[in-house]
Amino acid sequence: MVTLITGASSGIGEATAERLAREPGAELILVARREDRLRQIVSRLPCPATWLAADLTGPDAPGRVLAHLEQHHDRLDLLVNNAGAAWRAEFGEGGWANVQRTMELNFDAAVRLTEILLPLLRRSAPSSIVNIASTAGRVARGGSGAYSASKFALIGWTDALHLEEAPNGVHVGSVLPGFIETEGFPAAELKARFATRWLVSSPEKVAEAVLDAGPGGQAERYVPRPYRLVAILRVLLPGLTRRVLGGGSAQVMTTKTGADAADESGR
Numbered sequence: 253m254v255t256l257i258t259g260a261s262s263g264i265g266e267a268t269a270e271r272l273a274r275e276p277g278a279e280l281i282l283v284a285r286r287e288d289r290l291r292q293i294v295s296r297l298p299c300p301a302t303w304l305a306a307d308l309t310g311p312d313a314p315g316r317v318l319a320h321l322e323q324h325h326d327r328l329d330l331l332v333n334n335a336g337a338a339w340r341a342e343f344g345e346g347g348w349a350n351v352q353r354t355m356e357l358n359f360d361a362a363v364r365l366t367e368i369l370l371p372l373l374r375r376s377a378p379s380s381i382v383n384i385a386s387t388a389g390r391v392a393r394g395g396s397g398a399y400s401a402s403k404f405a406l407i408g409w410t411d412a413l414h415l416e417e418a419p420n421g422v423h424v425g426s427v428l429p430g431f432i433e434t435e436g437f438p439a440a441e442l443k444a445r446f447a448t449r450w451l452v453s454s455p456e457k458v459a460e461a462v463l464d465a466g467p468g469g470q471a472e473r474y475v476p477r478p479y480r481l482v483a484i485l486r487v488l489l490p491g492l493t494r495r496v497l498g499g500g501s502a503q504v505m506t507t508k509t510g511a512d513a514a515d516e517s518g519r
C-alpha cells in the first residue's frame with residue numbers, strides 16, 4: 253500500500269507512519285517541513301520510505317509533492333491529510349489574520365494537495381483519502397474559533413467528497429480526534445489533573461483509526477470513540493453543551509508545532 257502522510261514529522265503523523273509501515277507491502281512518503289525529523293523517522297521504518305521537506309501552505313507545494321510521487325512511485329493507495337496546527341486567539345485579538353493562517357494550513361493545504369493527487373488516486377482505485385479533522389470540527393469553544401472553523405470546513409468538504417468519489421473507487425473518510433497528547437498539543441493541563449487525565453488519548457490510537465477510515469472503509473471515526481457523544485449532544489442539547497464548553501479550556505488546543513516553535517524561539 254503506497255501511502256502519503258502529511259505532517260509526518262511528529263505526533264499523529266509520525267505514529268501513523270509507524271503503524272502503516274507494519275502493513276504488508278507498505279511503501280511510505282512522509283511530508284512535513286522539518287527535514288532532520290523526516291530523515292530520522294524514515295531511517296528507522298521497517299519498510300521502503302521516502303520523505304519530502306515542504307511547507308504545504310507554499311504555492312508550489314502540491315506540485316512538488318506530485319513530482320516526488322511520480323519520481324518514486326507509479327501509484328497512490330492512501331493519502332492522509334494530517335498536517336495541521338492551532339493558534340489560540342479570540343477573534344477580537346487574532347482577527348481575520350489568525351483565521352486566514354489557520355485555514356491556509358488546516359483546510360486549503362489539504363484541499364490543494366487532494367486536488368493535484370486525485371487523478372492518481374482514481375487511477376490507483378480502490379484507494380482512499382483520510383482527512384484528520386477534530387472533535388473541534390463538531391463543537392466550538394471560545395479562543396479556538398479559527399481552529400474550529402477550519403475543522404468544520406474540513407469535515408463538510410470531506411463528507412461531500414466521500415459521496416462524489418465513491419463511484420470512482422476512492423473512499424474518503426474523516427478521523428475526529430479528541431485530546432491526543434502530542435508535541436503540538438501536549439494537553440498538559442488535562443494530564444495534570446486526575447479528574448481530566450482520562451480525556452487524553454494517544455497518537456497510536458489515532459493511527460489505528462486512520463486504517464479504519466481509509467482502507468477499512470468507515471466514513472468517520474472518533475478517537476476515542478465515545479467522543480462521538482459530544483457531537484450528538486451538540487445537536488440534541490445545544491444549550492447544555494455550550495454551558496459545559498464555556499469553561500475556557502481551549503488553551504489545551506494551542507500548538508507550538510515543531511517548525512513554528514523553532515521560529516518563535518529564534519532558532
Ligand SMILES: NC(=O)c1ccc[n+]([C@@H]2O[C@H](COP(=O)([O-])OP(=O)(O)OC[C@H]3O[C@@H](n4cnc5c(N)ncnc54)[C@H](OP(=O)(O)O)[C@@H]3O)[C@@H](O)[C@H]2O)c1
Nearest residue numbers: 259261262263264285286308336386432434436437510511
Ligand atoms: N493532538 C490533538 O489533540 C489533536 C486533536 C484533534 C485533531 N488533531 C489534528 O491532528 C493533526 C496532527 O496534529 P498533532 O497533534 O500530531 O500535532 P503535531 O505533533 O504538532 O504535528 C503537526 C504536524 O504538522 C506539520 N506541519 C505543521 N505546519 C506545516 C506546514 N506548514 N507544512 C507542512 N507540514 C506542517 C508538523 O511538522 P513540521 O513542523 O515539521 O512542518 C507536524 O508534523 C492536526 O491536523 C491536528 O489539528 C490533533
